[in-house]
Amino acid sequence: MQALPGFRDFLPEDYAKRNYIFACWREVARRYGFVEWEGPPLESTELYKKKSGAEIVDQLFNFTDKGEREVALRPELTPTLARVVAAHERQFKKPLKWFSLGQFFRYEKQQRGRLREHFQLNCDIIGESDLAADIELVALCIDVLRAFGFTEKDFVVRISDREFWTDFLHEKNVPAERWDELLQAIDKFGREPREKTAEKLGDLAEPVFATLKSGGKSQKLSKLLDALRGRGLADFVAIDIGIVRGLAYYTGIVFEVFDRAGKFRAIAGGGRYDNLVAQLSNGTVSMPALGFAMGDVVLGELINEIPLAREAMEKAITNDAKIDIYIVIAKEERRADALKQIQHLRDAGYRVDYPLTSEKVGKQFQTAEQLGARVAVLFGDEWPQLKIKDMTTGEQQLVTKDNFTTRIESILR
Amino acid sequence: MQALPGFRDFLPEDYAKRNYIFACWREVARRYGFVEWEGPPLESTELYKKKSGAEIVDQLFNFTDKGEREVALRPELTPTLARVVAAHERQFKKPLKWFSLGQFFRYEKQQRGRLREHFQLNCDIIGESDLAADIELVALCIDVLRAFGFTEKDFVVRISDREFWTDFLHEKNVPAERWDELLQAIDKFGREPREKTAEKLGDLAEPVFATLKSGGKSQKLSKLLDALRGRGLADFVAIDIGIVRGLAYYTGIVFEVFDRAGKFRAIAGGGRYDNLVAQLSNGTVSMPALGFAMGDVVLGELINEIPLAREAMEKAITNDAKIDIYIVIAKEERRADALKQIQHLRDAGYRVDYPLTSEKVGKQFQTAEQLGARVAVLFGDEWPQLKIKDMTTGEQQLVTKDNFTTRIESILR
Secondary structure (H helix, E strand, O other), rough: OOOOOOOOOOOOOEEEEEEHHHHHHHHHHHHHHOOEEEEEEEHHHHHHHHHHHHHEEEEEEEEOOOOOOEEOOOOOOHHHHHHHHHHHHHHOOOOOEEEEEEEOOOOOOOEEEEEEEEEEEEEEEEOOHHHHHHHHHHHOOOOOOOOOOOOOOOEEEEEEEHHHHHHHHOOOOOOOHHHHHHHHHHOOOOOOHHHHHHHHHHHHHHHHHHHHOOOOOOHHHHHHHHHHHOOHHHHHHHHEEOOOOOOOOOOOOOEEEEEEOOOOOOEEEEEEEOOHHHHHHOOOOOOOOEEEEEHHHHHHHHHHHHHHHHHHHHHHHHHHHHEEEEEEEEEEHHHHHHHHHHHHHHHHOEEEEOOOOOOOHHHHHHHHHOOOOEEEEEEEEOOEEEEEEEEEOOOOEEEEEHHHHHHHHHHHH | OOOOOOOOOOOOHHHHHHHHHHHHHHHHHHEEEEEEEEOOEEEEHHHHHHHHOOOHHHHEEEEOOOOOOOOEEEEOOOOHHHHHHHHHHHHHOEEEEEEEEEEEEEEOEEEOOEEOEEEEEEEEOOOOOOHHHHHHHHHHHHHHHHHOOOOOEEEEEEEEHHHHHHHHHHOOOOOOHHOOOOOOHHOOOOOOHHHHHHHEEEEHHHHHHHHHHHHHHHHHHHEEEHHHHHHOEEEEEEEEEOOOOOOOOOOOOOEEEOOOOOOOOOOOEEOOOOOOOHHHOOOOOOOOEEEEEEEEHHHHHHHHOOOHHHHHHHHHHHHHHHHHHHEEEEHHHHHHHHHHHHHHHHHHOOOOEEEOOOHHHHHHHHHHHOOOEEHHHHEOOOOOOEEEOOOOOOOOOEEEOOHHHHHHHHHHH
């Protein structure tokens, strides 16, 4: 039997990679003063319909539960965030800076490399309408990627402003009810045949194409770029008015992160969604908000692709897997004595391993090496003395059982 | 809108508790040389039927997916473990010592405090039939709980041996096909009316009750107890032949952990399940195995109940939430300079926060205190000098912007 199609088993080696990604995500989000939270993996289907319209159901991993509730494995975190924040907003001092690491689901046709689950880092700022929050969020997104060893040669954050386009449509006297549809058409530019986009845009096709070609200008975007330049991050970003993002709920700055080589799908994406909390709380709570999500799958592919990032990951994983001490039991008569010491060493916080059953001494030292033990301690004929081997230098010495902990500490320090 | 019934939102305060529990779980499992892995939250329903019979479906959070697959949100990890190990066993040196932190689901009637999801630590040893593995596993379970600050006054591991009862039934000439049913009846002793158990046991009621009263003896259990005594852990365990565990797949040593006051449901439980890998792999792979699971809900209740454990948790959470540095922006003209330094400090790995928009200096220092900042740095009239405040001692000093990092480092060290 196998895992369901589109679902991954994380064997220890896979888990170590996932854990490395999670650790970097968490580390950088915390540096930025973000605090961690999490929602449930299952939500009412209504929550997603309310946000994205009934069409979303086609892509959901949804079902009817035994209590006749329409429920869905969550495809994204933002609706849950809006729900939670609307319910508890009085508890917290604004702005909230929240992050979360979680698993998300979608029911997609199976394709090579297309999974039905993935993990995401979500970082959101709630309750701040100032551009300073947008700048902080983009900087965080950049620094998260830099933590993996990526440089400005490896990725770029393409930044745009939805307001640029809504202003544009307003200026052209397009009625507001058509905006969503037109923004989606602009979003698809370059990803579908030009004629198809032209057809969708109608009269607007020419001015839109001209604007995309010349590049749009906006004071807001210039200010954002200046601020990032001041922080030394300008080389990681590009203003690209062609980024609109398909989701209807974005209201301001939007951005997507791509590998420079253009080999992969987007690494991350996000933006400002000032109306969503109000929309999902039926207008009872209104709060400006913005956030981004970064998935583990494309990120993992890019780490494998970029030598510096791959080596950093491999080194971190190797170090993290190492145990401190391997106990070699050379004589079975010493097993009970060994176990007493193992208990003490573990109580002191050391990572200690030993053979559960009788094994040849040579094989035990081999295991000690495979496990990356820094020290091996041999319980054998020398008892009540113990042979301690520094596995890095190869140096060996005999110590009495009463002061071997001190000796081990000095090697491990 | 709320979370679905039986599902939890983890607001930052709740998440911090969960994270604390996860960190202790992970820390101790790693001290024992266990390595982390994880399976998917959704599996084929067949996997659980195969292990536990068709009745299990009543308790599952199961449904038919859009591809007409019968699937279920996993109720436990063991079937996934057996599946994964059977598929990959040649890759690994035995015994495997694997642990996992994950979320599990069941569709239960809603009751106060009964959730439909919870998190579990699962620790398993695969490929070792020797009692040494059972001893190691029980010791790990004890040490995990000790890491939370619990003592032998707070909890007890009740240990039994299924073989004791199968030997007993064999001796009484009970046909093997009735064993499961009778073991389940014995398991329920004390939790349902005595007459009901007696009825289920029939002729065996008297000898079973007598055995439960006098306490059973077994060489294996004595050996296990001796070994734990040698490790200084005897006070944490009690032999209790009344523990059978309802699940049919256990084959040897079984154990359950309870709070001494008898106030809560079981904190953890596990045992040896030597036939399960073979059963789930249709006999293609056969491997002895054993493991235990510990849930976050009862554990969380017990932590709240025991002052030493609660204080340890609160202290850990408070420390973990602290940021390193708060940047006070006293003059908006200095914001750009401040942000440049913030970027440097975060790049150096510090946790740094600051006000996104203009705020009164007094309020900023208040925020610095609330966030637990160790250092506050004021960007104001003194520029290009900065005022540094050690938030612990209250001591303030002026430094030039070029050597303020060194000064901050010396405070934070």
